[in-house]
Amino acid sequence: MFDIFRVNVNNGNLLHLGIRFSIFSGSLNDSPSPDQFQLGMLIRKLCSLAAAWFLIPTVLFAQVLSVQFKVRESRLFGLSGERFAKLEFSNQTRTAQLTSENVNGGPYFYFVFRPAGDWAIDADFVKDEMPKLSLLQNIQVLQVSWKGEIASDTAGSLILIGFPKDLKLHQPFIAQFHLADSTTQGAFVIPQEYWPGFPVLMDAFQSTERAMGEKRYRDGIAGCELALRTAALQIFPQLTQFRDRRTQIFELLHNQGLSLLAGVIAADKRGLKEKIAQLDEVKPTFQYILDSLANSALNVTATDSSVKRLIDHATIAVARSRALRDSLQLTLDDQNVRWIIEGSATGKNGDRYQTMIETLAYAFSSVDFADTTSASLMKIVIPAPMKERLTKSDLEESYNTFIRQCGERLQRRGPLFPPEFLNNLRKDTASFSLPYYSMLRAINDSYAGYFASAREEITNIFRTCYESVLSARFDQLRVFLDIRQRDIRPELMKFLDEAAAAEGAGNNEVASERYRDASRIAPDFAYASYRWGKFFERTGDPIRAQTFFERAYQADTLYLSAYRDAYVLYRKAANYKAMIDVLTRALERGNDFWEINFNLGLAYMGDGDLARAIKQFERALELNPHDYQTNVRLGLAHQTAKNFQKAREYFNRAIFIDPIRPEAVDYLNKLNELQKNAR
Numbered sequence: 001m002f003d004i005f006r007v008n009v010n011n012g013n014l015l016h017l018g019i020r021f022s023i024f025s026g027s028l029n030d031s032p033s034p035d036q037f038q039l040g041m042l043i044r045k046l047c048s049l050a051a052a053w054f055l056i057p058t059v060l061f062a063q064v065l066s067v068q069f070k071v072r073e074s075r076l077f078g079l080s081g082e083r084f085a086k087l088e089f090s091n092q093t094r095t096a097q098l099t100s101e102n103v104n105g106g107p108y109f110y111f112v113f114r115p116a117g118d119w120a121i122d123a124d125f126v127k128d129e130m131p132k133l134s135l136l137q138n139i140q141v142l143q144v145s146w147k148g149e150i151a152s153d154t155a156g157s158l159i160l161i162g163f164p165k166d167l168k169l170h171q172p173f174i175a176q177f178h179l180a181d182s183t184t185q186g187a188f189v190i191p192q193e194y195w196p197g198f199p200v201l202m203d204a205f206q207s208t209e210r211a212m213g214e215k216r217y218r219d220g221i222a223g224c225e226l227a228l229r230t231a232a233l234q235i236f237p238q239l240t241q242f243r244d245r246r247t248q249i250f251e252l253l254h255n256q257g258l259s260l261l262a263g264v265i266a267a268d269k270r271g272l273k274e275k276i277a278q279l280d281e282v283k284p285t286f287q288y289i290l291d292s293l294a295n296s297a298l299n300v301t302a303t304d305s306s307v308k309r310l311i312d313h314a315t316i317a318v319a320r321s322r323a324l325r326d327s328l329q330l331t332l333d334d335q336n337v338r339w340i341i342e343g344s345a346t347g348k349n350g351d352r353y354q355t356m357i358e359t360l361a362y363a364f365s366s367v368d369f370a371d372t373t374s375a376s377l378m379k380i381v382i383p384a385p386m387k388e389r390l391t392k393s394d395l396e397e398s399y400n401t402f403i404r405q406c407g408e409r410l411q412r413r414g415p416l417f418p419p420e421f422l423n424n425l426r427k428d429t430a431s432f433s434l435p436y437y438s439m440l441r442a443i444n445d446s447y448a449g450y451f452a453s454a455r456e457e458i459t460n461i462f463r464t465c466y467e468s469v470l471s472a473r474f475d476q477l478r479v480f481l482d483i484r485q486r487d488i489r490p491e492l493m494k495f496l497d498e499a500a501a502a503e504g505a506g507n508n509e510v511a512s513e514r515y516r517d518a519s520r521i522a523p524d525f526a527y528a529s530y531r532w533g534k535f536f537e538r539t540g541d542p543i544r545a546q547t548f549f550e551r552a553y554q555a556d557t558l559y560l561s562a563y564r565d566a567y568v569l570y571r572k573a574a575n576y577k578a579m580i581d582v583l584t585r586a587l588e589r590g591n592d593f594w595e596i597n598f599n600l601g602l603a604y605m606g607d608g609d610l611a612r613a614i615k616q617f618e619r620a621l622e623l624n625p626h627d628y629q630t631n632v633r634l635g636l637a638h639q640t641a642k643n644f645q646k647a648r649e650y651f652n653r654a655i656f657i658d659p660i661r662p663e664a665v666d667y668l669n670k671l672n673e674l675q676k677n678a679r
Contacts, residue, residue, distance in 0.1 A: 067186025084116040100198040108162025137173035170235040197232035217253040257285035289314040336401040343424030433626035466627040526556035557589040579603035
């Protein structure tokens with residue numbers, strides 16, 4: 001029989017449910033009666049009811065389970081000798097309050113065997129009769145594996161026995177005792193609170209509910225998924241509730257995202273950047289739902305009605321938030337770069353515009369022109385002082401936006417710069433000390449394939465540029481434009497790449513051999529000769545380096561970098577005659593550039609030819625009157641020639657160009673002191 005006891009209900013919620021199972025008697029060979037069959041069905045329904053409400057915080061099955069069965073038939077024609085016994089579910093220490101922990105502790109599952117009636121357990125009974133007791137679960141018969149000592153309590157004698165842990169507490173089982181002609185038995189259904197893993201189940205439920213209450217929805221989802229994946233919990237029928245709860249939490253998360261999205265749309269007073277930042281926070285929520293809700297490993301498929309509906313809604317939300325963000329970003333981008341594109345014609349941008357254009361020239365000239373297939377601007381770099389100046393002037397966002405948009409245009413195979421940007425920059429050319437328009441135009445035209453136009457702008461750059469770093473970069477661009485136009489053999493460039501790789505790995509022997517291979521198959525290829533010259537320069541062999549620099553500028557009479565590096569090597573050796581020879585040859589071949597004239601002036605100064613030095617400095621100043629160093633050198637040349645008035649004039653010009661730099665001020669102070677002492 002069984003009893004239902006202490007069913008307490010408060011506001012429709014089940015607070016306490018207990019079930020006690022008692023004796024089922026009869027022979028194994030007997031068929032169940034209709035009453036027994038109905039009883040079994042009722043037990044199943046009650047177990048299902050308990051499972052359905054299990055996740056409500058409660059104390060379940062507080063009573064100790066026991067069954068009673070016959071252990072001896074009657075004797076003397078049924079007049080005496082019939083005995084019964086109880087088998088009580090217990091634990092290793094016979095603690096009255098059962099828990100999942102103490103029930104599943106120890107090497108066995110423990111039961112208390114005690115007499116039911118006026119008889120006592122003795123050693124003979126334990127030895128002769130106890131082996132007749134077994135547990136039947138499915139088709140498996142489990143014998144007593146361990147027996148404690150005979151003990152007693154207020155109810156009488158008892159013995160603690162253990163059955164192997166092959167027994168599955170989450171499945172019903174039968175205790176049976178074999179008599180001479182029959183078998184008596186009683187059925188156990190162990191409440192879930194004693195099953196192994198029950199504390200883990202409750203912890204998972206409580207942590208999930210707590211996360212939901214605190215609106216930590218992702219934590220709640222993670223808790224459900226952990227429970228669904230935990231092997232120890234697979235025995236619990238409530239596991240399906242975690243699957244349903246997970247979908248419910250996903251829906252709460254989706255609704256939270258919709259609320260945030262609606263707030264962004266309705267917030268008229270928020271700035272563009274703030275709205276974009278909020279959209280960047282909310283969009284991953286919807287994407288997370290799309291990516292994670294359906295999960296085959298958890299048996300959650302996208303075809304489930306509730307799952308499909310939520311995925312459809314999340315898809316719409318992703319598209320909506322993306323479209324809104326793109327619209328806001330376009331507006332913000334336009335605000336960030338419009339002033340750069342329009343130029344300083346309105347007179348409102350002044351120093352900001354000057355700073356931006358100078359930075360862009362350094363940035364775009366830093367790309368690897370040797371990589372003729374790349375359409376990426378990922379390797380753009382600017383000097384640290386320029387980066388600091390952008391940050392200080394609050395221009396970093398505008399700069400990054402402009403660079404990003406240029407990269408996006410390249411990816412779409414469009415022009416690098418918007419046409420109006422270059423047109424407006426051209427109008428402002430006179431306000432810059434360096435030919436930034438020609439620099440940016442040359443880079444734009446090189447990407448667009450307008451090689452002739454790019455080469456023309458590079459010549460304009462060389463004519464007036466006094467920054468050797470920039471001149472060297474655009475000389476590299478000129479060389480690679482020439483390579484692309486001449487259709488240089490692929491193996492030639494391959495040899496040069498292998499040479500660079502070998503040199504980088506410290507294998508100079510292989511590097512030199514690859515440079516030799518390149519020069520052998522193309523002896524008039526100026527770039528190969530120049531690269532080999534730079535190799536010898538790096539390895540400390542100036543004689544061979546000069547030989548190959550000379551071969552480079554003889555093969556390519558406009559090779560500014562080859563002239564420069566030859567000049568620098570001679571200058572290190574203080575060989576002024578050779579310096580003059582190299583630079584005079586450059587001038588004769590049409591390289592009437594600021595750098596050539598300025599360096600030739602330095603060479604004449606070193607050689608003691610003041611008149612020619614002044615002439616070359618003056619020519620450099622004609623090409624670009626904005627250079628600080630040219631004015632300083634002219635001042636020094638005139639001072640050396642005792643023309644103090646001219647020297648003072650050029651020192652003052654230098655100070656006017658850059659009042660911050662100390663060099664011209666120091667020279668002017670020395671000039672004043674020199675004139676004072678001369679009196």
